[in-house]
Amino acid sequence: MSLNKKFLEYPRRGYGMDHGRYEWSMLIDRPKVAWPSGKKLALWVNVCLQFFPVNQKGKPFLPSGGLSMPYPDLRHFTLREYGNRVGIYRFLKAFDKYSIRPSFAINSRLVQRYPYLLDVLKERGDEIICHGFHMDALHYGGQDIHEERDLIKRSLGILRELSGQDVNGWISPDRSESENTPELLVENEVKYFCDWVNDDMPYLFSTANGDIVAMPLSQELEDKFILMNNHHSEDSYVDQICDACDFLLAESEDQGGRILSLNIHPWMLGQPHRIGKLEQVLEYVTSQPAVWSAPANEILSYFKESNSQSHELGDSKESYGGYAYPIKVGKGSP
Amino acid sequence: MDTAHEDLNLYEYWPYHQRPKIVWPGGARLAFWVAPNIEFYEIDPPMNPFRKPWPRPSPAVSGYSIRDYGNRVGHMRQMKLLDKYKIRGSISLSAAICDHHPEIIQMCCERDWEFFSHGVYNTRYTYGLSEEQEREMIRDACNTIEEHTGKFPAGYLAPALSHSEHTLDLFSEEGGLYTCDLFHDDQPTPVRIRNGKKFVSVPYSLEMNDTIAYVVNKIEPRQYGKIIQANFDRLYQEGEESGTVMCIPTHNYQISCPHRLRAFEEALEYITGHSGVWLATGKEIAEYFIENYYESSIVDIDSKAREVI
Known part of the structure; x- marks a missing residue:
């Protein structure tokens, strides 16, 4: 028994990352960030508003929170719908109460539906x-680039037109990407x-079409x-x-501003027995001066x-986490 | 597999009572060590036929990026805490970290932390390798660590806990002294190696391992702090009869998340607040045991050995 010799070969074993998407940079080495009015911790609450079609294909995988029973899985379909009809309105009241x-x-x-x-x-x-x-409508490794390009263009086009906003930010369904997603977003x-959940602060992420910022939205702290x-x-x-x-x-005391990101779902925390817990969290966090x-x-x-x-002040480190290196493009780029 | 054995016969049955009494240095009754795993997971590793590195096609964004979080963000947090409690880490190292992130190696060397081998990458498994291929991987990892830290690693934890029948034999033949791969005891025990060299198992608890606690057993963070304290209490109590070993294996992408450090810090505060606790590294425990208790343990083990029916 043995494996192909490529199993003991390491073509990307060298300094930094094993891809060209971003530079290796430890958070502690970055310039300290100053938030407005001397604040130390930015609270970013993001609400995911989701539609799980009842005719879900689940290809190439089931999204987390997706439907898991044979068609028509009304149980999970309506539980998710609950968030968009009921839970979200509880969220909005809580946000107003705590000035979120x-x-x-x-x-x-x-x-389009609502x-x-x-x-x-x-x-x-x-x-x-x-x-x-x-x-x-998932994005995944090996996805046909034309199919994904259409999907991204259509998703953004609809939302920009109907919302009237520029819509500068993106979160993939189930936070899953193909090797081309960053290029297509740019x-x-x-x-x-x-x-991407590899940092607690924003950093620059390179694509063949130019840079994009990776914003830290914690998955470990998601509801x-x-x-x-x-x-x-x-x-x-x-x-x-x-x-x-x-x-x-506490960390911000000597390391500069930090971000507490809460990614929440009205079908989860919007339930009557849970909304009070969200309120408790918001009360505690917003009561910190x-x-x-x-x-x-x-x-x-x-x-x-x-x-x-901090760059103008002569800090030797470039902005975005010491990102002062020539951009290498990963092999996944089109 | 047809050639698989009922038991690899790495050790004898050795009951946890009436063993020769162990006393750790300074009269301590419990040897405490922390083993931070510092790992590199590849974004697109070759596919091992026995185990998939990632559940989804590359890029496995969440799996890959949270592990990178451990190195970018988490390491400094854990190191600061261990400094605070004067604990020298025993690092379970993916040797490729020496190449990818030498800054981390440098900081740990400055603190005289120990490095032991955890393979080359945590996405390169032992499964399916021939004996010579596994030897090559072990040698590569050990030599890389020696080259970057000045010390040949004394200990071994197989990459992603993937083993063959000969993993420990090969590591011993390459110059290793102890293994963290066996979870059969709360004290060091001799391990039978085919070359007959002295080789021991140092307890490295899977139950206390943060990734097992958080990802497999899905324990709440504050509860994790409580089970660490309960684990300590009992081992500390029993250590009066004969010295015990307590290990907390950690991962910077688990223990160092903002919502989990508090439990870990409270546990360290509690443990280091006791007298009779020897803050050690894995190698120090292995060497002390071999120097002082290996022979008497063998005699005791032999006296309790019975014929397998």
């Missing part, structure tokens, strides 16, 4: 992020995306990760977010401003 300025990541098919909901969001004026077409004038994937209790959800808040505030609530685009814009100032 969230972003909404929306499946484009959902705004224009009323989009009107409510437009009226509020919060930032809208594209969350792909719907939860069964091709469609997306400025930042939120699928559905803690409650559905890990089967932790609602009380533990509260503990975990509050502990994360305390830790990041050094916390500041803002949507992604605003956090990013202050981040850029802070970085350009």
Whole structure:
């Protein structure tokens, strides 16, 4: 028994990453970030508004939270719909109560189906992020590039037209990408995306079509990760977010501004027995004097401003995490 | 597999009572060590026929990127905590980290931390390798570590816990002293190696391993802190009768997430607040055991050996 000799060959074993997407950079080595008004911790609440079609194909894999029973899986279909009819309105009340300025990541098919909901969001004026077409329109390794290009173009086109916003941000359905997704996003004038979870601060991600910013949206702190994937209790959800808040505030004392990102789903936390837990979290976090609530685009814009100032001040490190190297493009690029 | 055995016969049955008494240096009753796994997972590794590196086609964005988080963000957080409690880490190292992230190696060398071998990459498994191929992988990992740290690694934890029947034999033949791959005991035990050299198992707890706790057993962070303390309490109590070993194996992408550091810090505060605790590294435990208790253990083991029916 033996394996092909390529199993003991390591063509990408060298300094930095094993791909050309971004430079190796430890968070501690970056310039300290200053948030407005001396704040230390940016609270970014992002709400995922999702449509899971009942005729789900589940190809090439089932998305997390996807339908799992034979057609027509009304059980899970309606549980997800609950979020868009009921849970979201509980969220909005909670946001207003605690002066949260969230972003909404929306499946484009959902705004076609529920224009009323989009009107409510437009009226509020919060930032809208594209969350792909719907939860069964996945991006995945090996996907045909023409198919994916059409999908991204269509998703963004619909959302931009109906929302009236530029829509600069992107979160892939189930946070899954193909090897071409970053190029295609830049091709469609997306400025930042939120699928990668390798950092607590924004950084530059290179594509054959130019750079895009990777925004840190924690998966470990997502409601559905803690409650559905890990089967932790609602009380533990509260503990975990509050502990994360305390830790990041303490770290920001000597390392500069940090971001606490909460990715939440109205079909999960919008249930009557859970909404109080979200409120408890928001109450705790917003009662910290050094916390500041803002949507992604605003956090990013202050981040850029802070970085350009530390650059002007003669900080030897470039903005975006020591990203001062020539860009290499990964083999996955088209 | 037809040639598979009922048991690899790496050790004798050795009951956990009436063993020769172990006393750790300074009269300590518990040897405590922390083993941070510092790993590199490849974004697009060759496909091993026995185990898929990633559940989804490359790029496996969440799996790959959270592990990168451990190196970019998490390492500094854990190192700061271990510094605070004067604990020298025993690093379970993907040797390729020496090539990819030498800064991390440098910082750990400055602290006189120990490095032991955890293979080349955590996406290159032992499964399916011929004996010579496995030897080549082990040699590559050990030599890389020696070249970058100045010390040949004394310990071994198979990459992604993937083993062959000869993994420990090969590591011993290459110059290794101890293994972390066996979870059969709370004290060091002799391991039978085909070349007859002295070789031991140092307890490296899977139950205390943060990835097993968080990802497999899905334990809540504060509860993880509690089970660490309970694990310590019992081993500390029993250590009065004969010295025990407690290990916390960690991963920077688990333990160092903002919502999990508190539990770990409280546990370290609790453990290091006790007298009679020897803050050691894996190699120090292995060497002390071999120097002082290996022979008496063999005698005791032989006296309790019974014929297998």
